[in-house]
Amino acid sequence: MQMTERLEPALRGGTAARKWRLGRDRGLLTAAGVLVVLASIILSVSATPLSYYDISQIVSSGTPLAIAGMGQTIVILSGGFDLSAAAVISLVNVSLAALPPDAVTSPGMLLLIGIGIGALVGTVNGALIAFLRLQPIVVTLATMFILQGATLLVMDKPGGMIDASLGEFMGSEVIPGFLPMTGALILACLALWYWLKATPFGIALYAVGGDAESARAAGIATRRVRFLTYVLAGGFYGLAGVCVSGQTGAGDPLVGNPMLLQMFAAVVVGGTLLGGGRGGLTGTVIGAFVLVLMVNILLILNVSAYYSTIAESTILLLAVLMGALHRRSELAENLRRAGTRFSAWREGVLAGQRTTDVKRLALPRRVEGVPVSGERQGASLLQRLGRSRPAILLALPAFISFAVVLLATEFMLGNTLLNGNYYNTLLVLSCFLAILALGQGAVILTGGLDLSLPWTIALAGILVSGMAAGSNAELIYAVPFVLLVGALIGLINGTGIVLLGLSPIVMTLATNGFLQGTALIYSGGTPDGFAAPLLRSFMTQRVFGVTPVVIFLGLFVLAAVVLMGRTAFGRRVYAIGNSARAAALSGVPVKRTVVMVYMLSGLCAALVGILLSGLSGQASLGMGDEYLLPSIAAVVVGGTLITGGRGNYAGMLGGVLLLTALQTLLAGTTFPTSVRSIVYGVVILTAVIALRERR
Amino acid sequence: MKRILKTTVMLAGLAAAAIGIAAPASAKEGKFKVFLSMSYIGNDWQAEAANMLKAMAVSPGMVDKIDLQVQVAGPNAQKQIQQINSMVQAGADAIVVYPISPTALNGAVKNACAKGVLVIAYDSIITEPCAYNVHIDQREWGTKSAEWLVKQLGGKGRIVMINGVPGTTVDALRIEGAKEVFAKNPGIQIVGEANGMWSQAVGRTELSKILATRSWDQIDGVWIQAGCYTAISMQLEAGIAEKDLRPCAGEASNGGRIQMLPVGTEVEGANGTYRPVGARRWSSGSQNFTGALALKLAVKKLQGGDIPALTNVPQNIVTNDTIKLCKEGTWKEMSEGCNVFQPAIIPNPGWFASIYSPLTPEVGLQAALVGQPED
Structure with a gap:
């Protein structure tokens, strides 16, 4: 821990001196560009003009995915993977719906309960991953099954009631005619993130995700960082669950599950790299809304039912491909390489085009007493087993x-x-x-x-x-x-x-x-x-x-x-x-x-x-x-x-x-x-x- | 900076191209604008129900009145909420919906109602009071199927239960109804239970798992929401004689109904276990015409008529006494009592045969297969 504190000023200095560079934020900018394109299509083709009310509705329906995606992004930034995210949303939803009527009537309390459940799950995930050094994917897969079971235990079919105050709170407006509550929640989460990013924890998070070994060597308490990451992410999922609950007003044990793959798509569209270390939460929010707007786009284009998955996939691919259209992208590298190869071929200087005689070294004939690879067969069974011991x-x-x-x-x-x-x-x-x-x-x-x-x-x-x-x-x-x-x-x-x-x-x-x-x-x-x-x-x-x-x-x-x-x-x-x-x-x-x-x-x-x-x-x-x-x-x-x-x-x-x-x-x-x-x-x-x- | 400019220009170009492609979806004069929000389309039931609904929309009495647009939400309730919102925004007069969740859509449905849009759900349920519902009583499905099975077994025997998708209302209601009946008959012992996800393929693997430690000798009857066809086929493959097949209560797949026909019945296109074997069966489906009926009711309401908040569609229970092969599958022929189709016409045994209703003379077999209304 001491080490971390000592390193801190140096790390801080690094960020302060950071200049705005296109390369670093390219993923984010691309996602934003795609979002703008989709939104302008909707605005210009829509049969009736979109009112503030319509837009606030779009924001509200995208909020759970955006917030849950933010949690997932934090985990992915740290080099992890969280399959339990969607299950947390369902669990929070049914837990709130199963509360006795009028037991909790303040939206604040409901928010706290939801976030608390999420953070609790995150604590378990985090402890298993950070302190027992288990693989994130296995742990969260197992907790996903456990949570799905727990959800069905709380409520085996849709039903229950969520206090109406939560729905009113979620549907309210922070600045009338300009900012709905759900939008404010997203902004609040982003504000929290930007604050966190500048703290030692935030810096350590990127460091651990970028290269855990180096981070440890640099004196970062990697375990603690990992642990906190999952707790924090759990809180985000919990909040997403509360948003869903506010929107729906009732419980459904399956409500969150299909959001899992969407969440990953939002993260990737938002420019965060799987494997950790690069990306951010703003991109994910934009990515989430790209996915949400697809529903409107498909409706406006009147894509027939059988083609809808094809259309959706095309938009998804185009959205991500735009990020690949720059000078240092994989695609550009490949094109350049192909170009070089082609010109080399035209000039006839490719290795394969050389007509030089094959000059193989003549191997000496077998020398007595030197074991040849074939003789390895002589190794005893025990030795062989020993060799494959790690396997x-x-x-x-x-x-x-x-x-x-x-x-x-x-x-x-x-x-x-x-x-x-x-x-x-x-x-x-x-x-x-x-x-x-x-x-x-x-x-x-x-x-x-x-x-x-x-x-x-x-x-x-x-x-x-x-x-x-x-x-x-x-x-x-x-x-x-x-x-x-x-x-x-x-x-x-x-x-x-x-x-x-x-x-x-x-x-x-x-x-x-x-x-x-x-x-x-x-x-x-x-x-x-x-x-x-x-x-x-x-x-x-x-x-x-x-x-x-x-x-x-x-x-x-x-x-x-x-x-x-x-x-x-x-x-x-x-x-x-x-x-x-x-x-x-x-x-x-x-x-x-x-x-x-x-x-x-x-x-x-x-x-x-x-x-x-x-x-x-x-x-x-x-x-x-x-x-x-x-x-x-x-x-x-x-x-x-x-x-x-x-x-x-x-x-x-x-x-x-x-x-x-x-x-x-x-x-x-x-x-x-x-x-x-x-x-x-x-x-x-x-x-x-x-x-x-x-x- | 140059690069940003370039990107912006490129994006703008792309946007323009996309707008060029998109023809504005405007309703034709004097027609009601009706939207269908389906859930998942990756299974036979949904595809058939959608086909029937589309056929209803182009049937002679309907085609001049409405303009139908179909959208798919997949298994994701959040997405369906967003879809309903955008349908309202696009100026819908009515929204027909296969609700993914009975509760999650309530907020969106309430908004739609407040804007004067009619919302009507088929097969599954929307609990928001302003929505209209068209479906069968799923709890009754559970009790009736279980009562039949208990009677077949004389109140005593070991049974296997294969359920649907856990966590859904339909599944929970059916199990609740069935288990209530089984509990009243202490002679009935449930020896294995699994989730068949309403799929013949999953039903098969789940039943195989149960049979890994038990043989058919230790099973006297099967209660399976979708997959009696599979259960009977597995018994035949295991070498059980046709007369010894265990009674099976379940859904209304055409394959399962063909197997109910007495041994020796002439059918065209029989193949493998998709043939008449005289299986003792109770067969009743979540009716595939409910979507078409919902659309019909929606139009009636839009024209100023009155429709009930809940249309409880009666079950169409088929047992060995009432099974009858259709020759062509017209609505008229079905109204005279036939309820299963030639394998030559329906090569897929998992196809659902519960398509007849006296309430929807516009749609028959052609509707379910290719979306064409009756002449």
Whole structure:
């Protein structure tokens, strides 16, 4: 702590001398520009002129997203990630709605209760992340499940009443005809932020996010900073929950949940960098309103229902792309490089164009007594195990927890440990996540995230069922075609990320929207066709008590372990995850590898779509929706670092088995959903706490 | 500075281009401006309901009266609030809405009403008193389905429950109604319960999880909100004879209803387990025509007529005694009692067959499939 104080003047000096530079605020300016464009479209095309009342309504509906997004931004600036944010909003909403009527009638008290609940959750998250050194994504994923359960415990269906005084307060005006209360709240939050930013805490926040190791070395109490970050963010989510409650006047246990992905989109559109250290809250507020105004834009343009996700994704991409249109952007760099390459090619000076004779050094013939690499096989099994000790340690927690869940299932439901049918079913159900985990895992290892899985799965299922139309012969071309489509989707994702320099979250989220539109248009709202009988038997029949897909899964796992652990591709993925820069300097083709990683993910998702349609007998539109969060959960529970570079497929497989076994156990009970959700979260949390890496 | 200028010019250009593309959405003279705010469109039920609503809008009696615009809010209540606000701002006369939340929209709906806009919700509920509602009694769905199942089992047996989306009113009401009936029959034992999310695909994985530690021998009946088709298919795949299929109470998928037809019934386009197997079933749907009916009622109200605050649509319960195959699926044919369609016409077994109502002669099978009204 002393160190921090001593450093303080120096840091302060730095900010005071800071000059306004375009580069630093480019993200913010771009977002503001997009907002201005959208607003001017609305103002000029709108059938009736927008009054102050209309604008104040837009501000009010955007406020919860803006404020929650601000909390998320603080966490992301510190290098973290918070999946529990949306769940806090729901919990605050139902908690306020469940208060006995007339118990609390002052808006101030309600605000305090809401912010308090949020901060309390933040305290728990912060303590686990900062003091137990757990990964933010795992912790907040677990707390998300626990909070969703707690929310359903408080209120299992929409209802309740929130004191009318809160609604009146939120609907009131600070400066009549100019500033609504909600707008004032946003401004107040921003004021708080700008004050905070100038304090030692604010500076330390950016430092920790920029490079935690350096920050620690510079004497910053990184743990305390992290802890406070989550508490603060929790307060913001709580406030967002209060805003929602004021607007709606009643409780709904699901009200916050869909805001999670939107929140990330707002953060990224606002110019904050995932991974930490760069960006700010003002941008997020603007980003939030860009998203909110899209609703008006779609209405004004009268975009038809099936095209609405496509239109939305286009606007999102355009908004983010504008940030990429400057001299030092990824896109410009790439264009310049391509230009250089082209002129080099014209001049014929590219390395590949040289016609010089190949001058390879002649290697000496084998010299007696010098071991050749092949002789490594002689190493004893024990030595080999020792070599892969870190890998095993990483994968172990998930498998130990899996074993515990198996025992619990035997104890609670019986008929488990010695029941072949149990294992067969478990493996059939696991195969989807196990396959997705390879793709999503590889993406996560490179520090990205693939959010386009849900509709890649659905589109693949719809295509393969539609093409096969219940006949086996068609599978011969249908399956390769659909896999190709999956890889192509990945290629688009990868290209957008690598060539245009877009954030993986935005790119894959937009792709997901495009795919949803495509699937709807292709199927006309109701997919037809059947999975081929062969595909159906592959997923549902038993040969000597074993479903064929289980054998396939075994082969897939083997191939995946080899791919990630024993091939150049796998090594490159880890190298990029550890440091893209270091990897590039060591000659790893970073861009090509990243594109391939997304192609792998698309391929895996398409495979899952095919298998899932085989299991169900046909495809349905939303069939991929249930797999996005679990695919991330399985990967991180299996010991993979979300920020990349650490983890292995064996661990991910352990994570998949653990989660599937746990769900199987819970499905066999008659616990209410609320309790199940809490148990699910607690198990994930205990697994990572009990078996965490100790230093 | 130059760069900022350049960016500004570029943005302005883009804005101009965007405005050029956008044709102002102006209502044609003398027509009511009606908006539809859908929630999620990624499932069969929503797509069908929207198709029927669109067909109603272009039906002969309606086409000259209204100008319908459709918008999608997705699963996000915040977004739907914003959508309703902007519809009011765009000068809506009426807003037909599939409400994502029964409570969260109340503020926005109240505002709309205050500005003289008619708001009418279908299938799900809006609790704000100024809104009109059109839906079936979901609690009654729960009790009736459970009563049928209890009767089939003679008051004694082990059952599995597959629910819908937790935290929604529809799901909670159905479970509440069903569990009340099961509780009154101590012989009924619930041995497994899971959330099927109203999707055949999820229903299948959840049921598989329950069956991991239990075999069908230990299950006597199934109560499943959406997915009897799946439950029956899984039994057939497990080698259970058609006569031994467990009774199943659930929604109104066409696949499930085809399976109710007696073994040997001639149907066109049967495939795999999508065929008549004489399954013992209770089938009743959240009616797909409620959106179309809501639109019809809205127009009636706009023309000065009177409509009730709550239109409680009667259930259309189909059991093995009343199941009847449609030949073409016209409204007239359905009014004579048919309630399931040829697999050749409906290749997707998850498609919902609850499209008939005596209140909406404008819309039949063509409406649900492609949005075309009856001739």
